[in-house]
Amino acid sequence: MSNYQAFVVRESDGVYSGTVEKVDFVGLQDGEVRVKVEYSSLNYKDALSASGNKGVTKNYPHIPGIDAAGVVTESKSTLFGVGDLVIVSCYDLGMNHPGGYAEYIQVPESWVIPMPTKMTTREAMVYGTAGFTAALSVYRLLQNGQKPEMGPIVVTGALGGVGSIACQILNKLKFDVIAASSNGMSDEMMNLLGATSQFTKMETDDQSGRPMLRSAWGGAIDVVGGNTLTTLLKACNPLGNVTTCGNIGSGDLNMTVYPFILRGVSLLGVDAQSCPMPLRREIWNLLAADWAIDLSDQLVFETDLDGLNHYIQLMLTKKSRGRVVVKL
Known part of the structure; x- marks a missing residue:
């Protein structure tokens, strides 16, 4: 051939x-x-x-x-x-x-x-880069001290590849999950994602211009960027973590430093493309075992x-x- x-x-x-x-x-x-x-x-x-x-x-x-x-x-x-x-x-x-x-x-x-052992080629590609990115985002939260008792985790783009898998992994790890998407979702879809509640775009797109908002969630996994990411940071609980892995909304981040210096909020970048190989293997092995979800x-x-x-x-x-x- x-x-x-x-x-x-x-x-x-x-x-x-x-x-x-x-x-x-x-x-x-x-x-x-x-x-x-x-x-x-x-x-x-x-x-x-x-x-x-x-x-x-x-x-x-x-x-x-x-x-x-x-x-x-x-x-x-x-x-x-x-x-x-x-x-x-x-x-x-x-x-x-x-x-x-x-x-x-x-x-x-x-x-x-x-x-990884017990993972098929099809299962691997159901996860793919999106699933790997989702798992790496969750990993970054945990490594920086995020715990379920710190409050719910908002996941933006919850119906997309990264978001849908992140929701399910977080649910498996006993976090309360708020699924955020531009469109509403049915109770059946929320159950599939493992989400306890949902947000529409309005709740994650603050237009007040205030430098900080009332604390409303423990942390977040964001795929949107721009003002959505700004909103997630401004309303995060003290010592909470917010990961960022995408910019489908915008690559700009217009905000003050106050959430970082007054609440100790952490912004964690997630780079799937050049993730070091030892960590890459660890994440894939987690997806094949402890973090495996119902596909x-x-x-x-x-x-x-x-x-x-x-x-x-x-x-x-x-x-x-x-x-x-x-x-x-």
């Missing part, structure tokens, strides 16, 4: 579109492995790459997909051999390196994670390469929910 199928994004007259094409194999270099991809997943960064966002992907044509899980079919690595089940996630995969929306990927050994079919949608464009458009228009896995 000299080629394989992949979802290739091309640019024509300023318009970017993705189609399934045949791509030729290239020779394996020392320290690299070739992985037959069984599943990938859709993340917001993938949707940006597929729509020509040069802040994510500089050159086209390009194969997006920042996640992949599968089996090693060829190796010039001392760390991984043929037949090993692996996860490849983050780093430059799917950004400026051909990504997981392909039957095969070819990557440096330093990007590869052994598949409800109501929050997981499956597609093949031909159906990707539909879900990419849903994500770009902020109409997606849960997780989308791509079966190769």
Whole structure:
């Protein structure tokens, strides 16, 4: 076999579109492995790459997909051999390196994670970078002293990939969870997320201009940024923690230092892309064991390469929910 199928994004007259094409194999270099991809997943960064966002992907044509899980079919690595089940996630995969929306990927050994015991390739991609980011956010809260008795945790973007998984992990760890989303959700959806209550955008988008607000929650996991993040910080209980991992609302943060110096609130950054490998493995092992959640079919949608464009458009228009896995 000299080629394989992949979802290739091309640019024509300023318009970017993705189609399934045949791509030729290239020779394996020392320290690299070739992985037959069984599943990938859709993340917001993938949707940006597929729509020509040069802040994510500089050159086209390009194969997006920042996640992949599968089996090693060829190796010039001392760390991984043929037949090993692996996860490849983050780093430059799917950004400026051909990504997981392909039957095969070819990557440096330093990007590869052994598949945790009892985790399947599909389960790994139901989590994907979004689930990893959610778990890393929870990890950062715990490492900085967050406890359930300090008050409920607000999770923004609760119907999205990061938010939905963060809610479920927090619930498993006995935290009260306030699920915040731009649209209301049913009692059934709240039960699936493990949330005890919900917020609409109004409650997390303070427009008063006051430097601080009445304490209202113990901490937060935020994917929005901008004034939402500012609001979460201004109303956080003393010594609470707020994590930030996204800027779909805005990259700006306009506020005073008062929540930090008068209440001891901590703002914790979460960087999934360049997370050190030892911590990366620890987080994946937690997802496979102690932090494993019920991967409800109501929050997981499956597609093949031909159906990707539909879900990419849903994500770009902020109409997606849960997780989308791509079966190769």
